[in-house]
Amino acid sequence: MNNTFTENKLSNLKSEKLDWEIVRADMKNKLGVDIYESWLKKIVFVEEFHNYVLLSVPTRFIRDWITSRYLDQILQSLKNHKREIIRIEFKIDSQNLKNQQGDENLNQLKKKENISFIRESSLQYNRIDPNKTFENFVTGSSNKLAFEASLKVSENVSNYNPLYIYGGVGMGKTHLLNSIGFELKKNNTVMFISAERFMYQFVKSIKSNDMVKFKEYFRNTNVLLIDDIQFMNGKEAMQEEFFHTFNALKEKGSKIIVSADRPPNRLSRIQERIKSRFSGGLVVDIQKPDYELRKKIVSKKIEEFNNLYSDGVKISKEIEDFISKEITASIRELVGAINRIFSFSRIYTKAPNLSESKVILKDLLNLNENKVTIDLIQTLVCKFFKISKNEMLSSRRSRYLVRPRQIGIYLTKILTAKSLPEIGREFSNRDHTTIIHSVKTIEKLKEKDPTMVENINKLKNQILYNNTEDEI
Ligand code: ADP
Numbered sequence: 001m002n003n004t005f006t007e008n009k010l011s012n013l014k015s016e017k018l019d020w021e022i023v024r025a026d027m028k029n030k031l032g033v034d035i036y037e038s039w040l041k042k043i044v045f046v047e048e049f050h051n052y053v054l055l056s057v058p059t060r061f062i063r064d065w066i067t068s069r070y071l072d073q074i075l076q077s078l079k080n081h082k083r084e085i086i087r088i089e090f091k092i093d094s095q096n097l098k099n100q101q102g103d104e105n106l107n108q109l110k111k112k113e114n115i116s117f118i119r120e121s122s123l124q125y126n127r128i129d130p131n132k133t134f135e136n137f138v139t140g141s142s143n144k145l146a147f148e149a150s151l152k153v154s155e156n157v158s159n160y161n162p163l164y165i166y167g168g169v170g171m172g173k174t175h176l177l178n179s180i181g182f183e184l185k186k187n188n189t190v191m192f193i194s195a196e197r198f199m200y201q202f203v204k205s206i207k208s209n210d211m212v213k214f215k216e217y218f219r220n221t222n223v224l225l226i227d228d229i230q231f232m233n234g235k236e237a238m239q240e241e242f243f244h245t246f247n248a249l250k251e252k253g254s255k256i257i258v259s260a261d262r263p264p265n266r267l268s269r270i271q272e273r274i275k276s277r278f279s280g281g282l283v284v285d286i287q288k289p290d291y292e293l294r295k296k297i298v299s300k301k302i303e304e305f306n307n308l309y310s311d312g313v314k315i316s317k318e319i320e321d322f323i324s325k326e327i328t329a330s331i332r333e334l335v336g337a338i339n340r341i342f343s344f345s346r347i348y349t350k351a352p353n354l355s356e357s358k359v360i361l362k363d364l365l366n367l368n369e370n371k372v373t374i375d376l377i378q379t380l381v382c383k384f385f386k387i388s389k390n391e392m393l394s395s396r397r398s399r400y401l402v403r404p405r406q407i408g409i410y411l412t413k414i415l416t417a418k419s420l421p422e423i424g425r426e427f428s429n430r431d432h433t434t435i436i437h438s439v440k441t442i443e444k445l446k447e448k449d450p451t452m453v454e455n456i457n458k459l460k461n462q463i464l465y466n467n468t469e470d471e472i
């Protein structure tokens with residue numbers, strides 16, 4: 001990025017409100033899509049103060065992971081856009097468990113103009129990712145048709161033009177478009193752009209009186225790949241331009257490949273004539289991955305990982321099954337989940353066991369965190385140590401009561417969002433210093449006592465997942 005430009009922008013922004021979308025885009029650029037998708041996307045902006053910001057993440061594990069690895073870079077990204085920021089605070093908000101993809105896309109759309117100074121170069125948005133190719137696209141019944149149609153287009157054996165691929169978020173549409181681009185760019189000029197970028201480029205060209213160049217740019221390509229076309233909705237002027245671009249390209253025999261989150265006839269606020277052009281080509285969909293496909297993807301990734309790190313860290317079949325069974329929403333979430341397991345394995349030089357995996361993936365699992373109440377924790381801890389609740393909450397200091405009490409307090413601290421005084425109140429009005437002491441005692445014991453670790457894990461499993469089997 002041009003320095004003087006950045007400086008100017010910075011002084012302009014000095015007292016402006018922080019634009020979180022820009023910071024996100026910046027983090028994504030800096031740390032890469034994988035880290036962003038797996039970790040940073042979970043961060044929700046809460047509030048901005050004079051010299052710090054409050055962010056929230058869905059689980060403690062994610063907070064700890066982010067703060068121990070990416071905090072500096074996040075802070076730097078924030079500082080780039082607001083100099084005064086000197087620290088970041090995180091809160092855990094389990095309400096944010098599921099990502100709000102729709103809102104997010106909408107937000108990005110709204111903020112599109114602000115992203116301009118981050119990604120100035122036209123090269124940047126026409127980048128084809130060499131890691132997303134046909135070769136590493138795993139097929140199953142839900143995506144086979146889309147895969148084969150894409151392959152045919154890239155082998156020049158398809159007469160269908162355009163090819164229209166649709167499906168939900170994270171199903172592999174962009175991966176397929178990228179694969180087509182990757183193949184075809186060997187012998188063609190290829191333009192790969194999201195509808196958002198197309199729109200941004202369009203608006204920018206109008207503002208700078210550069211429409212001639214814009215038209216030339218898009219109409220001279222042999223292959224036009226447009227991702228997420230649904231974002232064109234309502235933008236009449238742009239649709240007009242797109243329609244003419246489309247016709248011009250088709251006339252000269254260029255290939256057009258489009259992706260969207262829904263079939264052509266269900267696109268809202270898109271001109272009928274455009275929809276009918278889309279319907280006139282080949283329309284294929286990608287469905288949610290079934291168990292077979294998920295299993296295939298997980299096995300493949302784990303096999304690659306196990307081969308790469310032949311130093312003893314092996315991800316077990318049990319974990320493989322667990323992920324394939326439980327992460328069902330999309331392939332993106334599936335890949336994200338596997339990456340987390342890998343990250344954990346690399347950092348701790350051991351593969352996570354089932355209980356650890358559940359904690360790592362908690363926000364991706366369809367489990368309701370709100371079920372965790374202090375009462376539930378106390379009940380399960382008492383049952384586990386065979387004491388009564390009255391005994392646990394009493395002030396008696398017998399050893400057989402003190403430990404379970406401390407464990408109950410510790411688990412409440414780590415599994416709920418309750419503050420120390422709140423926890424104190426729930427444990428018979430104990431002082432918050434007693435609560436801190438209990439937490440520290442258990443943390444210390446965990447370091448040297450494997451039985452303690454095991455008991456805590458078992459209890460965690462029971463509390464979080466209603467799981468009374470011995471899983472560890
Ligand atoms: P979409 O564009 O439909 O939202 P993406 O193409 O971005 O989804 O896919 C999300 C993630 O999942 C990417 O990392 C992609 O590489 C991966 N992915 C999707 N489908 C497959 C597949 N069939 N095989 C391997 N990886 C896949």
Ligand code: MG
Binds near residue numbers: 227
């Ligand atoms: Mg996509």
